[in-house]
Amino acid sequence: MKREEARSxxxxxxxxxxxxCQHFPSLQxxxxxxxDFPFLDSALKKQAMDTKKKKNLKKKVERKKEKQQELMExxxxxxxxxxxxxxxxRQCLGPGCVHPSRPGSKYCSDDCGMKLAxxxxxxxxxxxxxxxxxxxxxxxEHDKKTLECIHREQQDTLTRLKxxxxxxxxxxxxxxxxxxxxxxxxxESNKHERNSxxxxxxxxxxxxxxxxxxxxxxMEHCFSKYExxxxxxxxxxxxxxxxxxxxxxxxxxxxxxYCKRLQVxxxxxxxxxxxxxxxxxxxxxxxxVFEPTGNFCCLPKRLCNSHCCWEKLRRAEVDLERMxxxxxxxxxxxxxxxxxxxxxxxxxxxALMLHQTIQHDPLTTDLRSRAxx
Numbered sequence: 001m002k003r004e005e006a007r008s009x010x011x012x013x014x015x016x017x018x019x020x021c022q023h024f025p026s027l028q029x030x031x032x033x034x035x036d037f038p039f040l041d042s043a044l045k046k047q048a049m050d051t052k053k054k055k056n057l058k059k060k061v062e063r064k065k066e067k068q069q070e071l072m073e074x075x076x077x078x079x080x081x082x083x084x085x086x087x088x089x090r091q092c093l094g095p096g097c098v099h100p101s102r103p104g105s106k107y108c109s110d111d112c113g114m115k116l117a118x119x120x121x122x123x124x125x126x127x128x129x130x131x132x133x134x135x136x137x138x139x140x141e142h143d144k145k146t147l148e149c150i151h152r153e154q155q156d157t158l159t160r161l162k163x164x165x166x167x168x169x170x171x172x173x174x175x176x177x178x179x180x181x182x183x184x185x186x187x188e189s190n191k192h193e194r195n196s197x198x199x200x201x202x203x204x205x206x207x208x209x210x211x212x213x214x215x216x217x218x219m220e221h222c223f224s225k226y227e228x229x230x231x232x233x234x235x236x237x238x239x240x241x242x243x244x245x246x247x248x249x250x251x252x253x254x255x256x257x258y259c260k261r262l263q264v265x266x267x268x269x270x271x272x273x274x275x276x277x278x279x280x281x282x283x284x285x286x287x288x289v290f291e292p293t294g295n296f297c298c299l300p301k302r303l304c305n306s307h308c309c310w311e312k313l314r315r316a317e318v319d320l321e322r323m324x325x326x327x328x329x330x331x332x333x334x335x336x337x338x339x340x341x342x343x344x345x346x347x348x349x350x351a352l353m354l355h356q357t358i359q360h361d362p363l364t365t366d367l368r369s370r371a372x373x
Contacts, residue, residue, distance in 0.1 A: 095119055128352040135357055143339050150336050161325045168318050175311050178282020184298035216308040224267035233257035264315045275301045283307035
């Protein structure tokens, strides 16, 4: 009975509070605070707190939306803002034009921009050309001297290449003369082979122990075997005017490229021919290492262990020197192209319009300092 009476009292009190809040709205936020009413139930307190939290959340969400809308309005394109406000458009900068400019541009059309650029060129360019002609250009003089040096190096390189081409043909003639010599197989020529001691040496490629007499042949064969494992290729064949027998240039359909080894030394595409029984060695003999005697080795090629593969090595030496000369010529042509391109761009329209040399003293024609001159 006491609980029912307390609840009826609370209900009547709530009704009175609601009626007073309707008549006096200024008291409503003060009356909503549940901490000032300790006589209310815990369930009612929770309901009041939940409603208060929901209201606060709604206010926060509304504030965020308002801020986002403000940011979106600020980040709008200037073209759209100009389109919305046509009064803010500026006048076109074209010569004699009175129309408003396009949104996001200084001109009403492309023709007005081209006309203004042409007028600027006609006004500024003659003065810049006159200033350019009055004072000498140090970079131009330096580039002219560089071109002269490049031309001298090109002439020297071309003469060296012609000498190597002559040396190439002389070597082929020497090889032909050596092949025409008669084979000599008497006892005196083979005496050193009978008296030679059976010495052993290790191969530099495979490390096997081999006889001194066949060491050169074994090492040459072993080196070419390991050289086949590596490849030097390019996508395009080599085309050099006046050069004969330089690169291998054999096309590989699998890799779709060309071999770039020297044709004489390529172990993949050029094999040493079989030596017949009656072929002479034909190597030109020398004294004191470098002085030619005019004589040739007349031993059979199979028995001569001192001049193994001498034709291939002599040809490779000449071809390697020719290749270096050709690479040097290519570098000189590239240097000349860079210098000429710099000289063309130095007095161009864009350079004259963007750069200017101010001559403070009209009597001085050479603007270089004493240290530079």
